[in-house]
Amino acid sequence: MNKILVIDDDIAICELIKINLELAGYTCHYETNPIKGFAILAQEDFDLLILDVMMGEVDGYSVALKIRQQTSELKNLPIIMLTALGELQDKIKGFSTGVDDYLTKPFEIEELKARVLALLNRAGKTPASMRTKELLTIGEIVLLPDTYSVEFAGKKVKFTPIEYEIINTLVQNNSQMVSSKDLLKDIWGYSEDESIDTIRVHIRHIRCKIAKVTEKDYIKTIYGGGYKLNPNGEN
Numbered sequence: 720m721n722k723i724l725v726i727d728d729d730i731a732i733c734e735l736i737k738i739n740l741e742l743a744g745y746t747c748h749y750e751t752n753p754i755k756g757f758a759i760l761a762q763e764d765f766d767l768l769i770l771d772v773m774m775g776e777v778d779g780y781s782v783a784l785k786i787r788q789q790t791s792e793l794k795n796l797p798i799i800m801l802t803a804l805g806e807l808q809d810k811i812k813g814f815s816t817g818v819d820d821y822l823t824k825p826f827e828i829e830e831l832k833a834r835v836l837a838l839l840n841r842a843g844k845t846p847a848s849m850r851t852k853e854l855l856t857i858g859e860i861v862l863l864p865d866t867y868s869v870e871f872a873g874k875k876v877k878f879t880p881i882e883y884e885i886i887n888t889l890v891q892n893n894s895q896m897v898s899s900k901d902l903l904k905d906i907w908g909y910s911e912d913e914s915i916d917t918i919r920v921h922i923r924h925i926r927c928k929i930a931k932v933t934e935k936d937y938i939k940t941i942y943g944g945g946y947k948l949n950p951n952g953e954n
Contacts, residue, residue, distance in 0.1 A: 726756035858950025898945035
């Protein structure tokens with residue numbers, strides 16, 4: 720049974736999420752104090768974190784960043800950021816701290832449950848890239864699933880689990896275009912027009928990380944369509 724922690728200073732929201740997730744078969748705990756919430760994460764094993772942003776002196780961005788800076792397995796904990804801040808710049812800030820998904824308040828509980836299930840299926844104990852035999856090398860690109868890393872012409876880049884799965888999906892499509900909606904469906908398990916920004920932000924972060932080791936362009940944007948892999952980084 721998957722174990723989920725909610726950190727949100729609104730106890731009514733915590734109770735709402737806890738009741739509904741437990742009815743769906745999960746074990747759910749919550750903490751309204753972000754400092755205590757992080758302490759709980761450091762002491763117990765959880766499969767997923769639902770994290771609010773605005774929580775007084777310590778915000779959710781700081782908590783997410785601290786989680787991603789850990790040297791333990793905690794750094795790979797899937798995180799859904801749940802917040803009233805829904806502007807693109809807020810999403811960019813959230814994703815830059817390493818969160819995996821972003822849901823704005825007010826939200827439908829069924830959508831939250833769908834995203835929880837999709838993220839657990841994708842980032843659970845067996846990521847998609849490890850469950851089946853898949854292509855691991857194409858052109859100058861080599862996937863290293865054990866560490867969520869990718870080599871580009873011999874230069875290794877470490878990615879978040881979500882970023883890695885985006886690259887993996889592009890690799891498995893063997894240089895064919897993958898639409899933004901298909902990426903949302905394959906990786907997050909949902910498809911909504913307003914969520915297309917989620918893909919754009921992650922692609923931007925992936926490109927920034929690649930740019931630190933090479934000037935080659937390994938991911939091509941097909942305007943009005945989606946993205947495709949450029950295995951040799953050709954112009």
